[in-house]
Amino acid sequence: MINKRTSIEEAIAKIGDGAVVMVGGFGVPGTPFTLIEELVRQNPRRLTIIKNDANEAGMGVDHLLRNGQVERLVVSHIGLNPHAIQLKNEGRIEVEFCPQGILAERIRAAGAGLAGFLTDIAMETLLAEGKPRVELDGEEYLVERALEADFALIHAHAADPFGNLTYAASARNFSPLMAMAADTVIVEAENMVALGGIAPEAVHTPGPFVDHVVELQELSEAYGVVRR
Amino acid sequence: MINKRTSIEEAIAKIGDGAVVMVGGFGVPGTPFTLIEELVRQNPRRLTIIKNDANEAGMGVDHLLRNGQVERLVVSHIGLNPHAIQLKNEGRIEVEFCPQGILAERIRAAGAGLAGFLTDIAMETLLAEGKPRVELDGEEYLVERALEADFALIHAHAADPFGNLTYAASARNFSPLMAMAADTVIVEAENMVALGGIAPEAVHTPGPFVDHVVELQELSEAYGVVRR
Amino acid sequence: MLSGADERMVRRAAREVRAGMTVNLGIGYPTLVVDYLEPGLPVCMHSENGISGQGPALPFEQADRNLIDAGGAYVSTLPGTAFFDSAVSFALVRGGRLDLSMLGALQVAANGDLANWIIPGKYTPGVGGGIELAQKACRVVVLCTHLDKRGQSKIVAQCDLPLTAPACVDRVYTDMAVIDVTDTGMVLREIAAGLSVDEVIAATAAPLLIDENELATF
Amino acid sequence: MLSGADERMVRRAAREVRAGMTVNLGIGYPTLVVDYLEPGLPVCMHSENGISGQGPALPFEQADRNLIDAGGAYVSTLPGTAFFDSAVSFALVRGGRLDLSMLGALQVAANGDLANWIIPGKYTPGVGGGIELAQKACRVVVLCTHLDKRGQSKIVAQCDLPLTAPACVDRVYTDMAVIDVTDTGMVLREIAAGLSVDEVIAATAAPLLIDENELATF
DSSP states (O other): OOOOBOOHHHHHTTOOTTOEEEEOOSSSTTOOHHHHHHHHHHOOOSEEEEOSOOOSTTSTHHHHHHTTOEEEEEESBOTTOHHHHHHHHTTSSEEEEOOHHHHHHHHHHHHTTOOEEEEOTTTTSGGGTTOOEEEETTEEEEEEEOOOEEEEEEEEEEEOTTOOEEOOGGGOTTHHHHHHHEEEEEEEEEEEOOTTSSOGGGOSBOGGGOOEEEEOSOOOGGGSOOOO | OOOOBOOHHHHHTTOOTTOEEEEOOSSSTTOOHHHHHHHHHHOOOSEEEEOSOOOSTTSTHHHHHHTTOEEEEEESBOTTOHHHHHHHHTTSSEEEEOOHHHHHHHHHHHHTTOOEEEEOTTTTSGGGTTOOEEEETTEEEEEEEOOOEEEEEEEEEEEOTTOOEEOOGGGOTTHHHHHHHEEEEEEEEEEEOOTTSSOGGGOSBOGGGOOEEEEOSOOOGGGSOOOO | OOOHHHHHHHHHHGGGOOTTOEEEEOTTHHHHGGGGSOTTOOOEEEETTTEESOOOBOOGGGOOTTOBOTTSOBBOOOTTOEEOOHHHHHHHHHTTOOOEEEEOOSEEETTOOEEOSOBTTTBOOBOTTHHHHHHHSSEEEEEOOSBOTTSOBSEESSOOSOOSBTTOOOEEEOSSEEEEEETTEEEEEEEOTTOOHHHHHHTOBSOEEEOTTTOEEO | OOOHHHHHHHHHHGGGOOTTOEEEEOTTHHHHGGGGSOTTOOOEEEETTTEESOEEEOOGGGOOTTOBOTTSOBEEOOTTOEEOOHHHHHHHHHTTOOOEEEEOOSEEETTOOEEOSOBTTTBOOBOTTHHHHHHHSSEEEEEOOSBOTTSOBSEESSOOSOOSBTTOOOEEEOSSEEEEEETTEEEEEEEOTTOOHHHHHHTOBSOEEEOTTTOEEO
């Protein structure tokens, strides 16, 4: 199995203007802060960011927002980031809200090579507006489209050089789904282990889904426990 | 977390005539031979069995076929069981074939509370006959329906009393999907461990999906390596 | 610190949780329910970011940076905890394995309609997992103050705020009352100690069915 | 034991597999390809029952009862093997992460249509994972004998057997020839040592484009 270790500069350099980028994480756990930092440094513009949330003001994807790199957010909520809410209200970014589980499922559908799925979730809400409906066996359903991306940025607890991954605790969240749904999957790994260092039964994301593995040299403060 | 340990007699007694029963396993690995044996003994009739395959002649679900308990099979293939092919050709059982990954995905869709999904798989084949089609963004797709069951019979490598499960090697296959998709999930476990005996990151099927855990007292020959 | 009335509401709502249930506690009052459960009650707490069997919250000093609940609080594991991804987490909810969902509310209507995620033009944070938790849990109960900050009833004949999910609420716990949503309308089951039925009726903008003989106090 | 011609076919087909690929080998001749790979070539073998990085087959005495490939052979792990469920396994296929699928065939048509799963009334075992492996792998190559048991060409102008997937085959390896499926039709690329072009043409029921100057032998 080939070695997918890549420098962070080289991996992130693949992301150009207008790219659609999935970013793992739910709050702090699972957010790939170091990859995001490099994305800010390399500064591609007009990005679409797909993530559960917009992190908190001054953290993670908020750096992309502050740097004016984001044109569109697809999220389940931005309630912890007043800055993102402000940008939305001022019309400076476009925000598409999805119910959280539907966001997860749309990402997974892309990863599974499906075009979409039928659900009754949110049918009688504002979020159903403009979505196609179909009837199946006498019931009406919304059609939710698969949501794919050019890139996924993923934080792993451990990775081997082939890209087999594990996630820690609640840092798993959207990452295994996004790692299936993007054309190019870039992983930052807290711990690099040798091939065979992850037991076959313990792998959370199998290597064939992963394109680039970047070893984290250190964890910045952003990864730490937040005092509230 | 409550204790879901149940005797095999009591667990299988819930399965009545006409039940729709999912059975884990791909070939021998993952097939719950002991639960099947008890299902033969208790002898409910007119069952629908959903499984990847029909095992081999004289093994696993073939005992249900021989005992005349099966009205309908939903499978991806029955190529290793000439007896099942014969029953089908004689019109004594009804067989619905699904592409293997579509079978997996239909089961998962039921487990995920979706009504169905859109795919182009098998669109131009015999297996598309009679399936609804919808157009989405200018492309035509098949609608594949979620496939749910009254019961799932699952073989686990290890289980704790709450029903957190792990699977061994390629014995995982359809089991985690079926464990999500049935109203009542009955597990046979090779190894019972205490609560906490499975690390939270290592759980393959979380306990909330499971209803009954039966401890296997011994492994019959059926579980062993087959000499070919 | 909870007021006495709020504390009684949360304590009363905690009796919803029974042995063997898988339960999701939403942000706000529902989160507090965990502190009022009978010790040792065998329940399984679900957090939609990917945890079943979630353990108690932890202070800063003991926190694991990778282990939060969906509200962002640092939490712990228990023997029997499992972690999974967000798709599995909501499969559990939509697939019918969540026995009880406790949610906050902006408005609850007489038919069980719930509005709790958006005030157009004012409060637009997105819905998170709220729609699925409201629409698909086997039982949905709401914990909220009976009146909003401007003294308007949150219990209404019809929601004028956009819905989270229609006809989803089974029961409402407020600081003033316990109200069931039934096929024939809202039924007042219990009132807070020290209140009169008339005071509850006056504070409620939905019709209430009342059988004074059955009415309990909490 | 493979005949000399079959062995050459399998050995030639093995050159399809290049460093870094994720590869699925179907039942029959494709399974044998693994024995002809360059030692140490960094490839990842996928088995649709839920394995990536599958290791070599094992004899009865060393077999793990829980570890088979999709063809039922007992196989082994390697450093870097991963196990997953059937939904993830086919997500990998349909999602575009399977670089190469090698399949057997009953018929391959000039436009790349593949028939390999059913002979109505005679052979009806079900399709297994064949449709997805044919329809969705990034590259699909077929390994089959050029003629069926009754001497009929498997390479046909149009399939008369029901299709597995339309226009999916990129290349065909037989005991007689290597044939590419192109937009303008089938192109004869290589012929087996000892055969004449006319013999291959005579054994083929589809039109073949041939540039004799480019034609290689294998």
